[in-house]
Amino acid sequence: MIEAVLDALLEPALLLDANGRVAVANGAAQDRLGVWVVGRSYVSVLRQPSLLGPVEDAFADGKPGRARFAHSSGEVETLYEVRVSPLPVAGRQRQVLLVFRDVSELRAGESMRRDFVANVSHELKTPLTAILGFIETLQGPARDDPKGRARFLALMANEASRMNRLVSDLLSLSRLEGQSRRRPTDRLDLAVVLGEAIDPLRPGAEAEGVTIALRAPGAAPAPGDRDQLIQVFANLMENAIKYGTRPGAVEVVIDRIAREPVIRGPAWRVVVSDQGPGIQPEHIPRLTERFYRVDTGRSRATGGTGLGLAIVKHIVNRHRGRLRIESEPGRGTRVTVTLPAEIGSTGPLS
Ligand SMILES: Nc1ncnc2c1ncn2[C@@H]1O[C@H](COP(=O)(O)OP(=O)(O)O)[C@@H](O)[C@H]1O
Numbered sequence: 001m002i003e004a005v006l007d008a009l010l011e012p013a014l015l016l017d018a019n020g021r022v023a024v025a026n027g028a029a030q031d032r033l034g035v036w037v038v039g040r041s042y043v044s045v046l047r048q049p050s051l052l053g054p055v056e057d058a059f060a061d062g063k064p065g066r067a068r069f070a071h072s073s074g075e076v077e078t079l080y081e082v083r084v085s086p087l088p089v090a091g092r093q094r095q096v097l098l099v100f101r102d103v104s105e106l107r108a109g110e111s112m113r114r115d116f117v118a119n120v121s122h123e124l125k126t127p128l129t130a131i132l133g134f135i136e137t138l139q140g141p142a143r144d145d146p147k148g149r150a151r152f153l154a155l156m157a158n159e160a161s162r163m164n165r166l167v168s169d170l171l172s173l174s175r176l177e178g179q180s181r182r183r184p185t186d187r188l189d190l191a192v193v194l195g196e197a198i199d200p201l202r203p204g205a206e207a208e209g210v211t212i213a214l215r216a217p218g219a220a221p222a223p224g225d226r227d228q229l230i231q232v233f234a235n236l237m238e239n240a241i242k243y244g245t246r247p248g249a250v251e252v253v254i255d256r257i258a259r260e261p262v263i264r265g266p267a268w269r270v271v272v273s274d275q276g277p278g279i280q281p282e283h284i285p286r287l288t289e290r291f292y293r294v295d296t297g298r299s300r301a302t303g304g305t306g307l308g309l310a311i312v313k314h315i316v317n318r319h320r321g322r323l324r325i326e327s328e329p330g331r332g333t334r335v336t337v338t339l340p341a342e343i344g345s346t347g348p349l350s
């Protein structure tokens, strides 16, 4: 009976008899810890003092407990949180039930958060250090030098706006994370939204010798969040202009797909392509990670935060759309955003 109950659990579980031997190891425990554990004493199975203590207490005093238990098989190390529950049996004897919860992923999440905080701090510290240096110069050597003062103030303004952009991007990301499960329902015209994203960028691009061509089929009605989609297209356009060639041409095409298999319904496909040096294939899967850049120096020099594509990915996911980046080194980059054309279609949920 107890065997059947423990086998129904997804988590590994061990039942220790009154003599401290493994009386039952459920299927998950046999898979994860090994078949050999059945019949062995818990001391030889568990071996880690952090867990042995609570098990001894459970036998001696009937006290429940919790402990961490690290188990490695081959190259994989799994971290468990173990619940130790004494079970009363006839007389003064006790059995002890151990249930193992795999917390490795939780721990990976914690370490990702730590990395993120370290990255943010580093990204903010760089411009801040520069600003402090300029202030020192203004207070000292450049105090009576009006020309130098103007130059240092301009540099400081530059660094401060970099910090400003970084903080805005971080706020965008955290807002997006909060609403990732709420799908936008406003109706809009993607062709108009694309125009609104492109128009403010056109003069700057043309000044650098980059032309932008938009090909749209007339109206492209779809559900969506206007401000967020403008952010998506502006980010992709900025990248195509920044990392493309100059003189050069950026092309934006929008067309309709009658039935997109992953979105399971009609969709709009927006393709932004440039003729730049492109991206080596090993970088492509990582581009949507926060702060991932192929060439950090170039990204920083052009005012990049390394968060643009992470934001794009979040917004596209929220719209149940798809993002695809393709590149042929030397020939250019093509970024495709596919968005559902109707509210009814159920796209991939991230
Ligand atoms: N069109 C493109 N051509 C070449 N590289 C690109 C292109 N778009 C993005 N990248 C690379 O991807 C990186 C991440 O892009 P993004 O998240 O927008 O950050 P940022 O532009 O702020 O550096 C860029 O630093 C760049 O190395």
Ligand SMILES: [Mg+2]
Residues within 6 Å of the ligand: 235, 238, 239, 304, 305, 306, 308, 309
């Ligand atoms: Mg960018």
